[in-house]
Amino acid sequence: xxxxxxxxxxxxxxxxxxxxxxxxxxxxxxxxxxxxxxxxxxxxxxxxxxxxxxxxxxxxxxxxxxxxxxxxxxxxxxxxxxxxxxxxxxxxxxxxxxxxxxxxxxxxxxxxxxxxxxxxxxxxxxxxxxxxxxxxxxxxxxxxxxxxxxxxxxxxxxxxxxxxxxxxxxxxxxxxxxxxxxxxxxxxxxxxxxxxxxxxxxxxxxxxxxxxxxxxxxxxxxxxxxxxxxxxxxxxxxxxxxxxxxxxxxxxxxxxxxxxxxxxxxxxxxxxxxxxxxxxxxxxxxxxxxxxxxxxxxxxxxxxxxxxxxxxxxxxxxxxxxxxxxxxxxxxxxxxxxxxxxxxxxxxxxxxxxxxxxxxxxxxxxxxxxxxxxxxxxxxxxxxxxxxxxxxxxxxxxxxxxxxxxxxxxxxxxxxxxxxxxxxxxxxxxxxxxxxxxxxxxxxxxxxxxxxxxxxxxxxxxxxxxxxxxxxxxxxxxxxxxxxxxxxxxxxxxxxxxxxxxxxxxxxxxxxxxxxxxxxxxxxxxxxxxxxxxxxxxxxxxxxxxxxxxxxxxxxxxx
Amino acid sequence: xxxxxxxxxxxxxxxxxxxxxxxxxxxxxxxxxxxxxxxxxxxxxxxxxxxxxxxxxxxxxxxxxxxxxxxxxxxxxxxxxxxxxxxxxxxxxxxxxxxxxxxxxxxxxxxxxxxxxxxxxxxxxxxxxxxxxxxxxxxxxxxxxxxxxxxxxxxxxxxxxxxxxxxxxxxxxxxxxxxxxxxxxxxxxxxxxxxxxxxxxxxxxxxxxxxxxxxxxxxxxxxxxxxxxxxxxxxxxxxxxxxxxxxxxxxxxxxxxxxxxxxxxxx
Numbered sequence: 001x002x003x004x005x006x007x008x009x010x011x012x013x014x015x016x017x018x019x020x021x022x023x024x025x026x027x028x029x030x031x032x033x034x035x036x037x038x039x040x041x042x043x044x045x046x047x048x049x050x051x052x053x054x055x056x057x058x059x060x061x062x063x064x065x066x067x068x069x070x071x072x073x074x075x076x077x078x079x080x081x082x083x084x085x086x087x088x089x090x091x092x093x094x095x096x097x098x099x100x101x102x103x104x105x106x107x108x109x110x111x112x113x114x115x116x117x118x119x120x121x122x123x124x125x126x127x128x129x130x131x132x133x134x135x136x137x138x139x140x141x142x143x144x145x146x147x148x149x150x151x152x153x154x155x156x157x158x159x160x161x162x163x164x165x166x167x168x169x170x171x172x173x174x175x176x177x178x179x180x181x182x183x184x185x186x187x188x189x190x191x192x193x194x195x196x197x198x199x200x201x202x203x204x205x206x207x208x209x210x211x212x213x214x215x216x217x218x219x220x221x222x223x224x225x226x227x228x229x230x231x232x233x234x235x236x237x238x239x240x241x242x243x244x245x246x247x248x249x250x251x252x253x254x255x256x257x258x259x260x261x262x263x264x265x266x267x268x269x270x271x272x273x274x275x276x277x278x279x280x281x282x283x284x285x286x287x288x289x290x291x292x293x294x295x296x297x298x299x300x301x302x303x304x305x306x307x308x309x310x311x312x313x314x315x316x317x318x319x320x321x322x323x324x325x326x327x328x329x330x331x332x333x334x335x336x337x338x339x340x341x342x343x344x345x346x347x348x349x350x351x352x353x354x355x356x357x358x359x360x361x362x363x364x365x366x367x368x369x370x371x372x373x374x375x376x377x378x379x380x381x382x383x384x385x386x387x388x389x390x391x392x393x394x395x396x397x398x399x400x401x402x403x404x405x406x407x408x409x410x411x412x413x414x415x416x417x418x419x420x421x422x423x424x425x426x427x428x429x430x431x432x433x434x435x436x437x438x439x440x441x442x443x444x445x446x447x448x449x450x451x452x453x454x455x456x457x458x459x460x461x462x463x464x465x466x467x468x469x470x471x472x473x474x475x476x477x478x479x480x481x482x483x484x485x486x487x488x489x490x491x492x493x494x495x496x497x498x499x500x501x502x503x504x505x506x507x508x509x510x511x512x513x514x515x516x517x518x519x520x521x522x523x524x525x526x527x528x529x530x531x532x533x534x535x536x537x538x539x540x541x542x543x544x545x546x547x548x549x550x551x552x553x554x555x556x557x558x559x
Numbered sequence: 560x561x562x563x564x565x566x567x568x569x570x571x572x573x574x575x576x577x578x579x580x581x582x583x584x585x586x587x588x589x590x591x592x593x594x595x596x597x598x599x600x601x602x603x604x605x606x607x608x609x610x611x612x613x614x615x616x617x618x619x620x621x622x623x624x625x626x627x628x629x630x631x632x633x634x635x636x637x638x639x640x641x642x643x644x645x646x647x648x649x650x651x652x653x654x655x656x657x658x659x660x661x662x663x664x665x666x667x668x669x670x671x672x673x674x675x676x677x678x679x680x681x682x683x684x685x686x687x688x689x690x691x692x693x694x695x696x697x698x699x700x701x702x703x704x705x706x707x708x709x710x711x712x713x714x715x716x717x718x719x720x721x722x723x724x725x726x727x728x729x730x731x732x733x734x735x736x737x738x739x740x741x742x743x744x745x746x747x748x749x750x751x752x753x754x755x756x757x758x759x760x761x762x763x764x765x766x767x768x769x770x771x772x773x774x775x776x777x778x779x780x781x782x783x784x785x786x787x788x789x790x791x792x793x794x795x796x797x798x799x800x801x802x803x804x805x806x807x808x809x810x811x812x813x814x815x816x817x818x819x820x821x822x823x824x825x826x
Binding site: 266417 | 612613616617621626651652654655656657659660662767768769770771
């Protein structure tokens with residue numbers, strides 16, 4: 001009884017919070033403890049370990065069959081809808097393409113305010129004028145823009161507080177910032193895109209109050225820095241290596257983890273011999289200074305556009321009989337990896353989809369590459385996985401209840417061709433310091449990004465190219481179950497304490513699977529392609545699940 | 560608003576626009592754009608081909624056959640097929656798709672347009688050796704019009720052939736007759752759905768997700784089938800068209816190809 005009386009106030013407090021979730025302002029301490037606020041969704045991946053796991057359990061494997069639509073939000077836009085909304089105390093904040101922010105009543109979907117950032121007519125994101133979401137601190141929402149700005153907006157009014165230009169978006173072949181930012185303490189961590197456009201990558205931190213930049217980490221070592229020699233000749237100047245998705249944070253070691261994109265040109269390596277660090281890598285950084293603690297490169301000298309921009313998942317797991325503070329990573333190159341997140345030491349890797357390019361790994365984690373997988377002028381049809389990879393940017397999820405990592409994986413292959421066209425950097429030297437002259441040349445057509453090759457459509461029928469939700473034992477990489485779907489996905493998954501895994505397919509089927517068995521328990525035909533990952537939260541004390549599909553946010557509940 | 564103020568504002572706007580480079584800022588293109596490509600010499604086309612290799616193959620494939628982007632060899636353009644349409648499409652990109660805007664000079668862009676047009680009009684460059692009139696008779700005798708439309712006449716189970724001789728080269732036409740499964744446009748892919756009841760439904764695949772599949776039966780009826788009622792879906796014969804290998808001799812084949820090549824449409 002005594003125990004109960006001690007716990008009662010805490011339980012009451014939790015119950016009060018859980019009715020709708022605690023409101024603004026959001027302190028950095030609350031972000032550290034975001035898992036304690038299951039009624040809210042306070043950052044892109046819900047918590048700093050990026051589990052995208054909801055501790056809500058009103059919706060269960062037993063009652064999921066009763067799920068139905070509670071409300072729709074009509075974005076009325078034509079670009080892909082890749083956002084992960086945030087929810088604070090029954091208010092949903094979401095981005096809608098290109099760069100608008102909406103505040104909605106999370107119980108009804110009714111709009112409270114809207115802020116629209118106007119991009120120039122032409123921006124240069126490789127794959128659509130998309131945005132993946134927001135970060136929040138105190139009373140302020142933060143959004144990246146396609147023209148390389150960061151904006152801060154008052155969450156109560158939608159009024160703009162400050163706006164900072166990260167970089168000239170027209171440099172090289174064009175920069176963009178489509179990802180969601182991440183708040184760590186009093187800083188906003190912001191990535192950028194342009195890996196197909198000959199840019200020079202970086203990861204930035206900004207002061208959340210003023211918008212002043214605090215640090216910039218160049219993802220390509222600059223002259224004099226360690227690993228500068230991993231790029232031949234001048235290739236480092238235009239080597240890509242962008243940071244276009246979200247990262248994770250480990251407060252125990254004060255380490256920020258962030259993945260990087262491919263080296264450029266994607267399929268033509270004639271001018272970029274070397275490992276091309278820190279492309280296709282995970283970076284472990286000090287979030288206060290931007291100093292690199294360690295790195296691990298998943299795909300040295302990548303030739304297939306296998307970005308390592310997946311969201312890092314931080315978990316403690318048993319590995320060969322020991323509990324390890326680990327980093328779990330389902331990579332675009334088709335392998336699942338486990339690293340020690342305190343040191344970056346490679347622990348293991350195992351293929352999670354069909355792959356043809358690596359026969360194994362040495363003790364340091366360097367892949368033993370199988371020859372014959374390179375792009376060729378005539379086109380190489382024998383490479384698995386395809387350019388979009390075994391996994392891509394969409395979120396994976398880890399359940400501490402099942403101790404399984406859920407990945408919506410892709411089984412497909414493509415033809416990889418290498419262009420014989422000479423690389424433009426041999427004729428035009430592109431550096432950021434040469435901007436005016438370079439831009440004149442660029443506008444005259446002397447320079448435009450080339451990929452250095454081509455890919456063809458997915459080869460084969462649904463029997464040869466499909467999607468699958470897989471449940472991976474993180475300590476061994478073994479796959480406990482798989483749930484196959486018709487086509488390779490572009491949506492992520494979310495596990496919940498109701499023993500469910502939610503997700504959506506490219507055809508717009510939104511589903512709930514049994515987290516223990518993979519059995520599909522419920523499905524809904526939204527008929528809008530899903531390019532996003534789900535969230536769950538409370539509105540008026542009721543658990544809801546929302547996901548972007550087509551141009552809508554679709555929200556489900558039980559009653 | 561006072562007329563003088565309006566005029567002043569217009570001049571200001573015009574001056575501001577004059578300072579910007581539309582290729583960079585994406586300002587809408589204005590009146591001066593020609594309807595017909597001013598850069599269409601053979602050398603221009605060759606330069607266009609090189610530009611295509613550099614900028615376009617990532618999505619449209621090394622031969623323009625499509626992939627992440629549209630198939631450019633079919634000669635059909637969702638955003639319009641005139642020289643000017645293609646110029647604007649490439650310059651501005653396609654909203655709502657992954658097709659970006661391109662930052663090259665106008666001259667280079669016209670050369671690119673020239674090459675892209677060639678990709679979709681290969682038949683204009685080739686002269687078929689066969690007898691088109693004899694081929695027309697064979698077309699009628701073999702009942703091709705049952706599935707293919709020329710002008711207003713014919714069926715719709717296969718692609719319309721009204722201007723196939725403009726869009727497609729001779730080798731493609733011959734392959735289509737001998738190996739109809741080799742290249743099948745998405746709009747004409749056939750499937751066989753075997754139901755748990757034992758019934759088999761054959762038709763043109765229209766749509767599909769994990770819960771259901773939709774098709775147009777050979778009769779023309781539209782049909783939707785829940786997958787919970789399906790035993791198997793067969794996709795190993797993607798074309799409904801029979802192969803004419805062995806059914807036409809070499810001369811007859813050459814004549815049918817010549818007839819198809821003569822179908823240039825009205826454009």
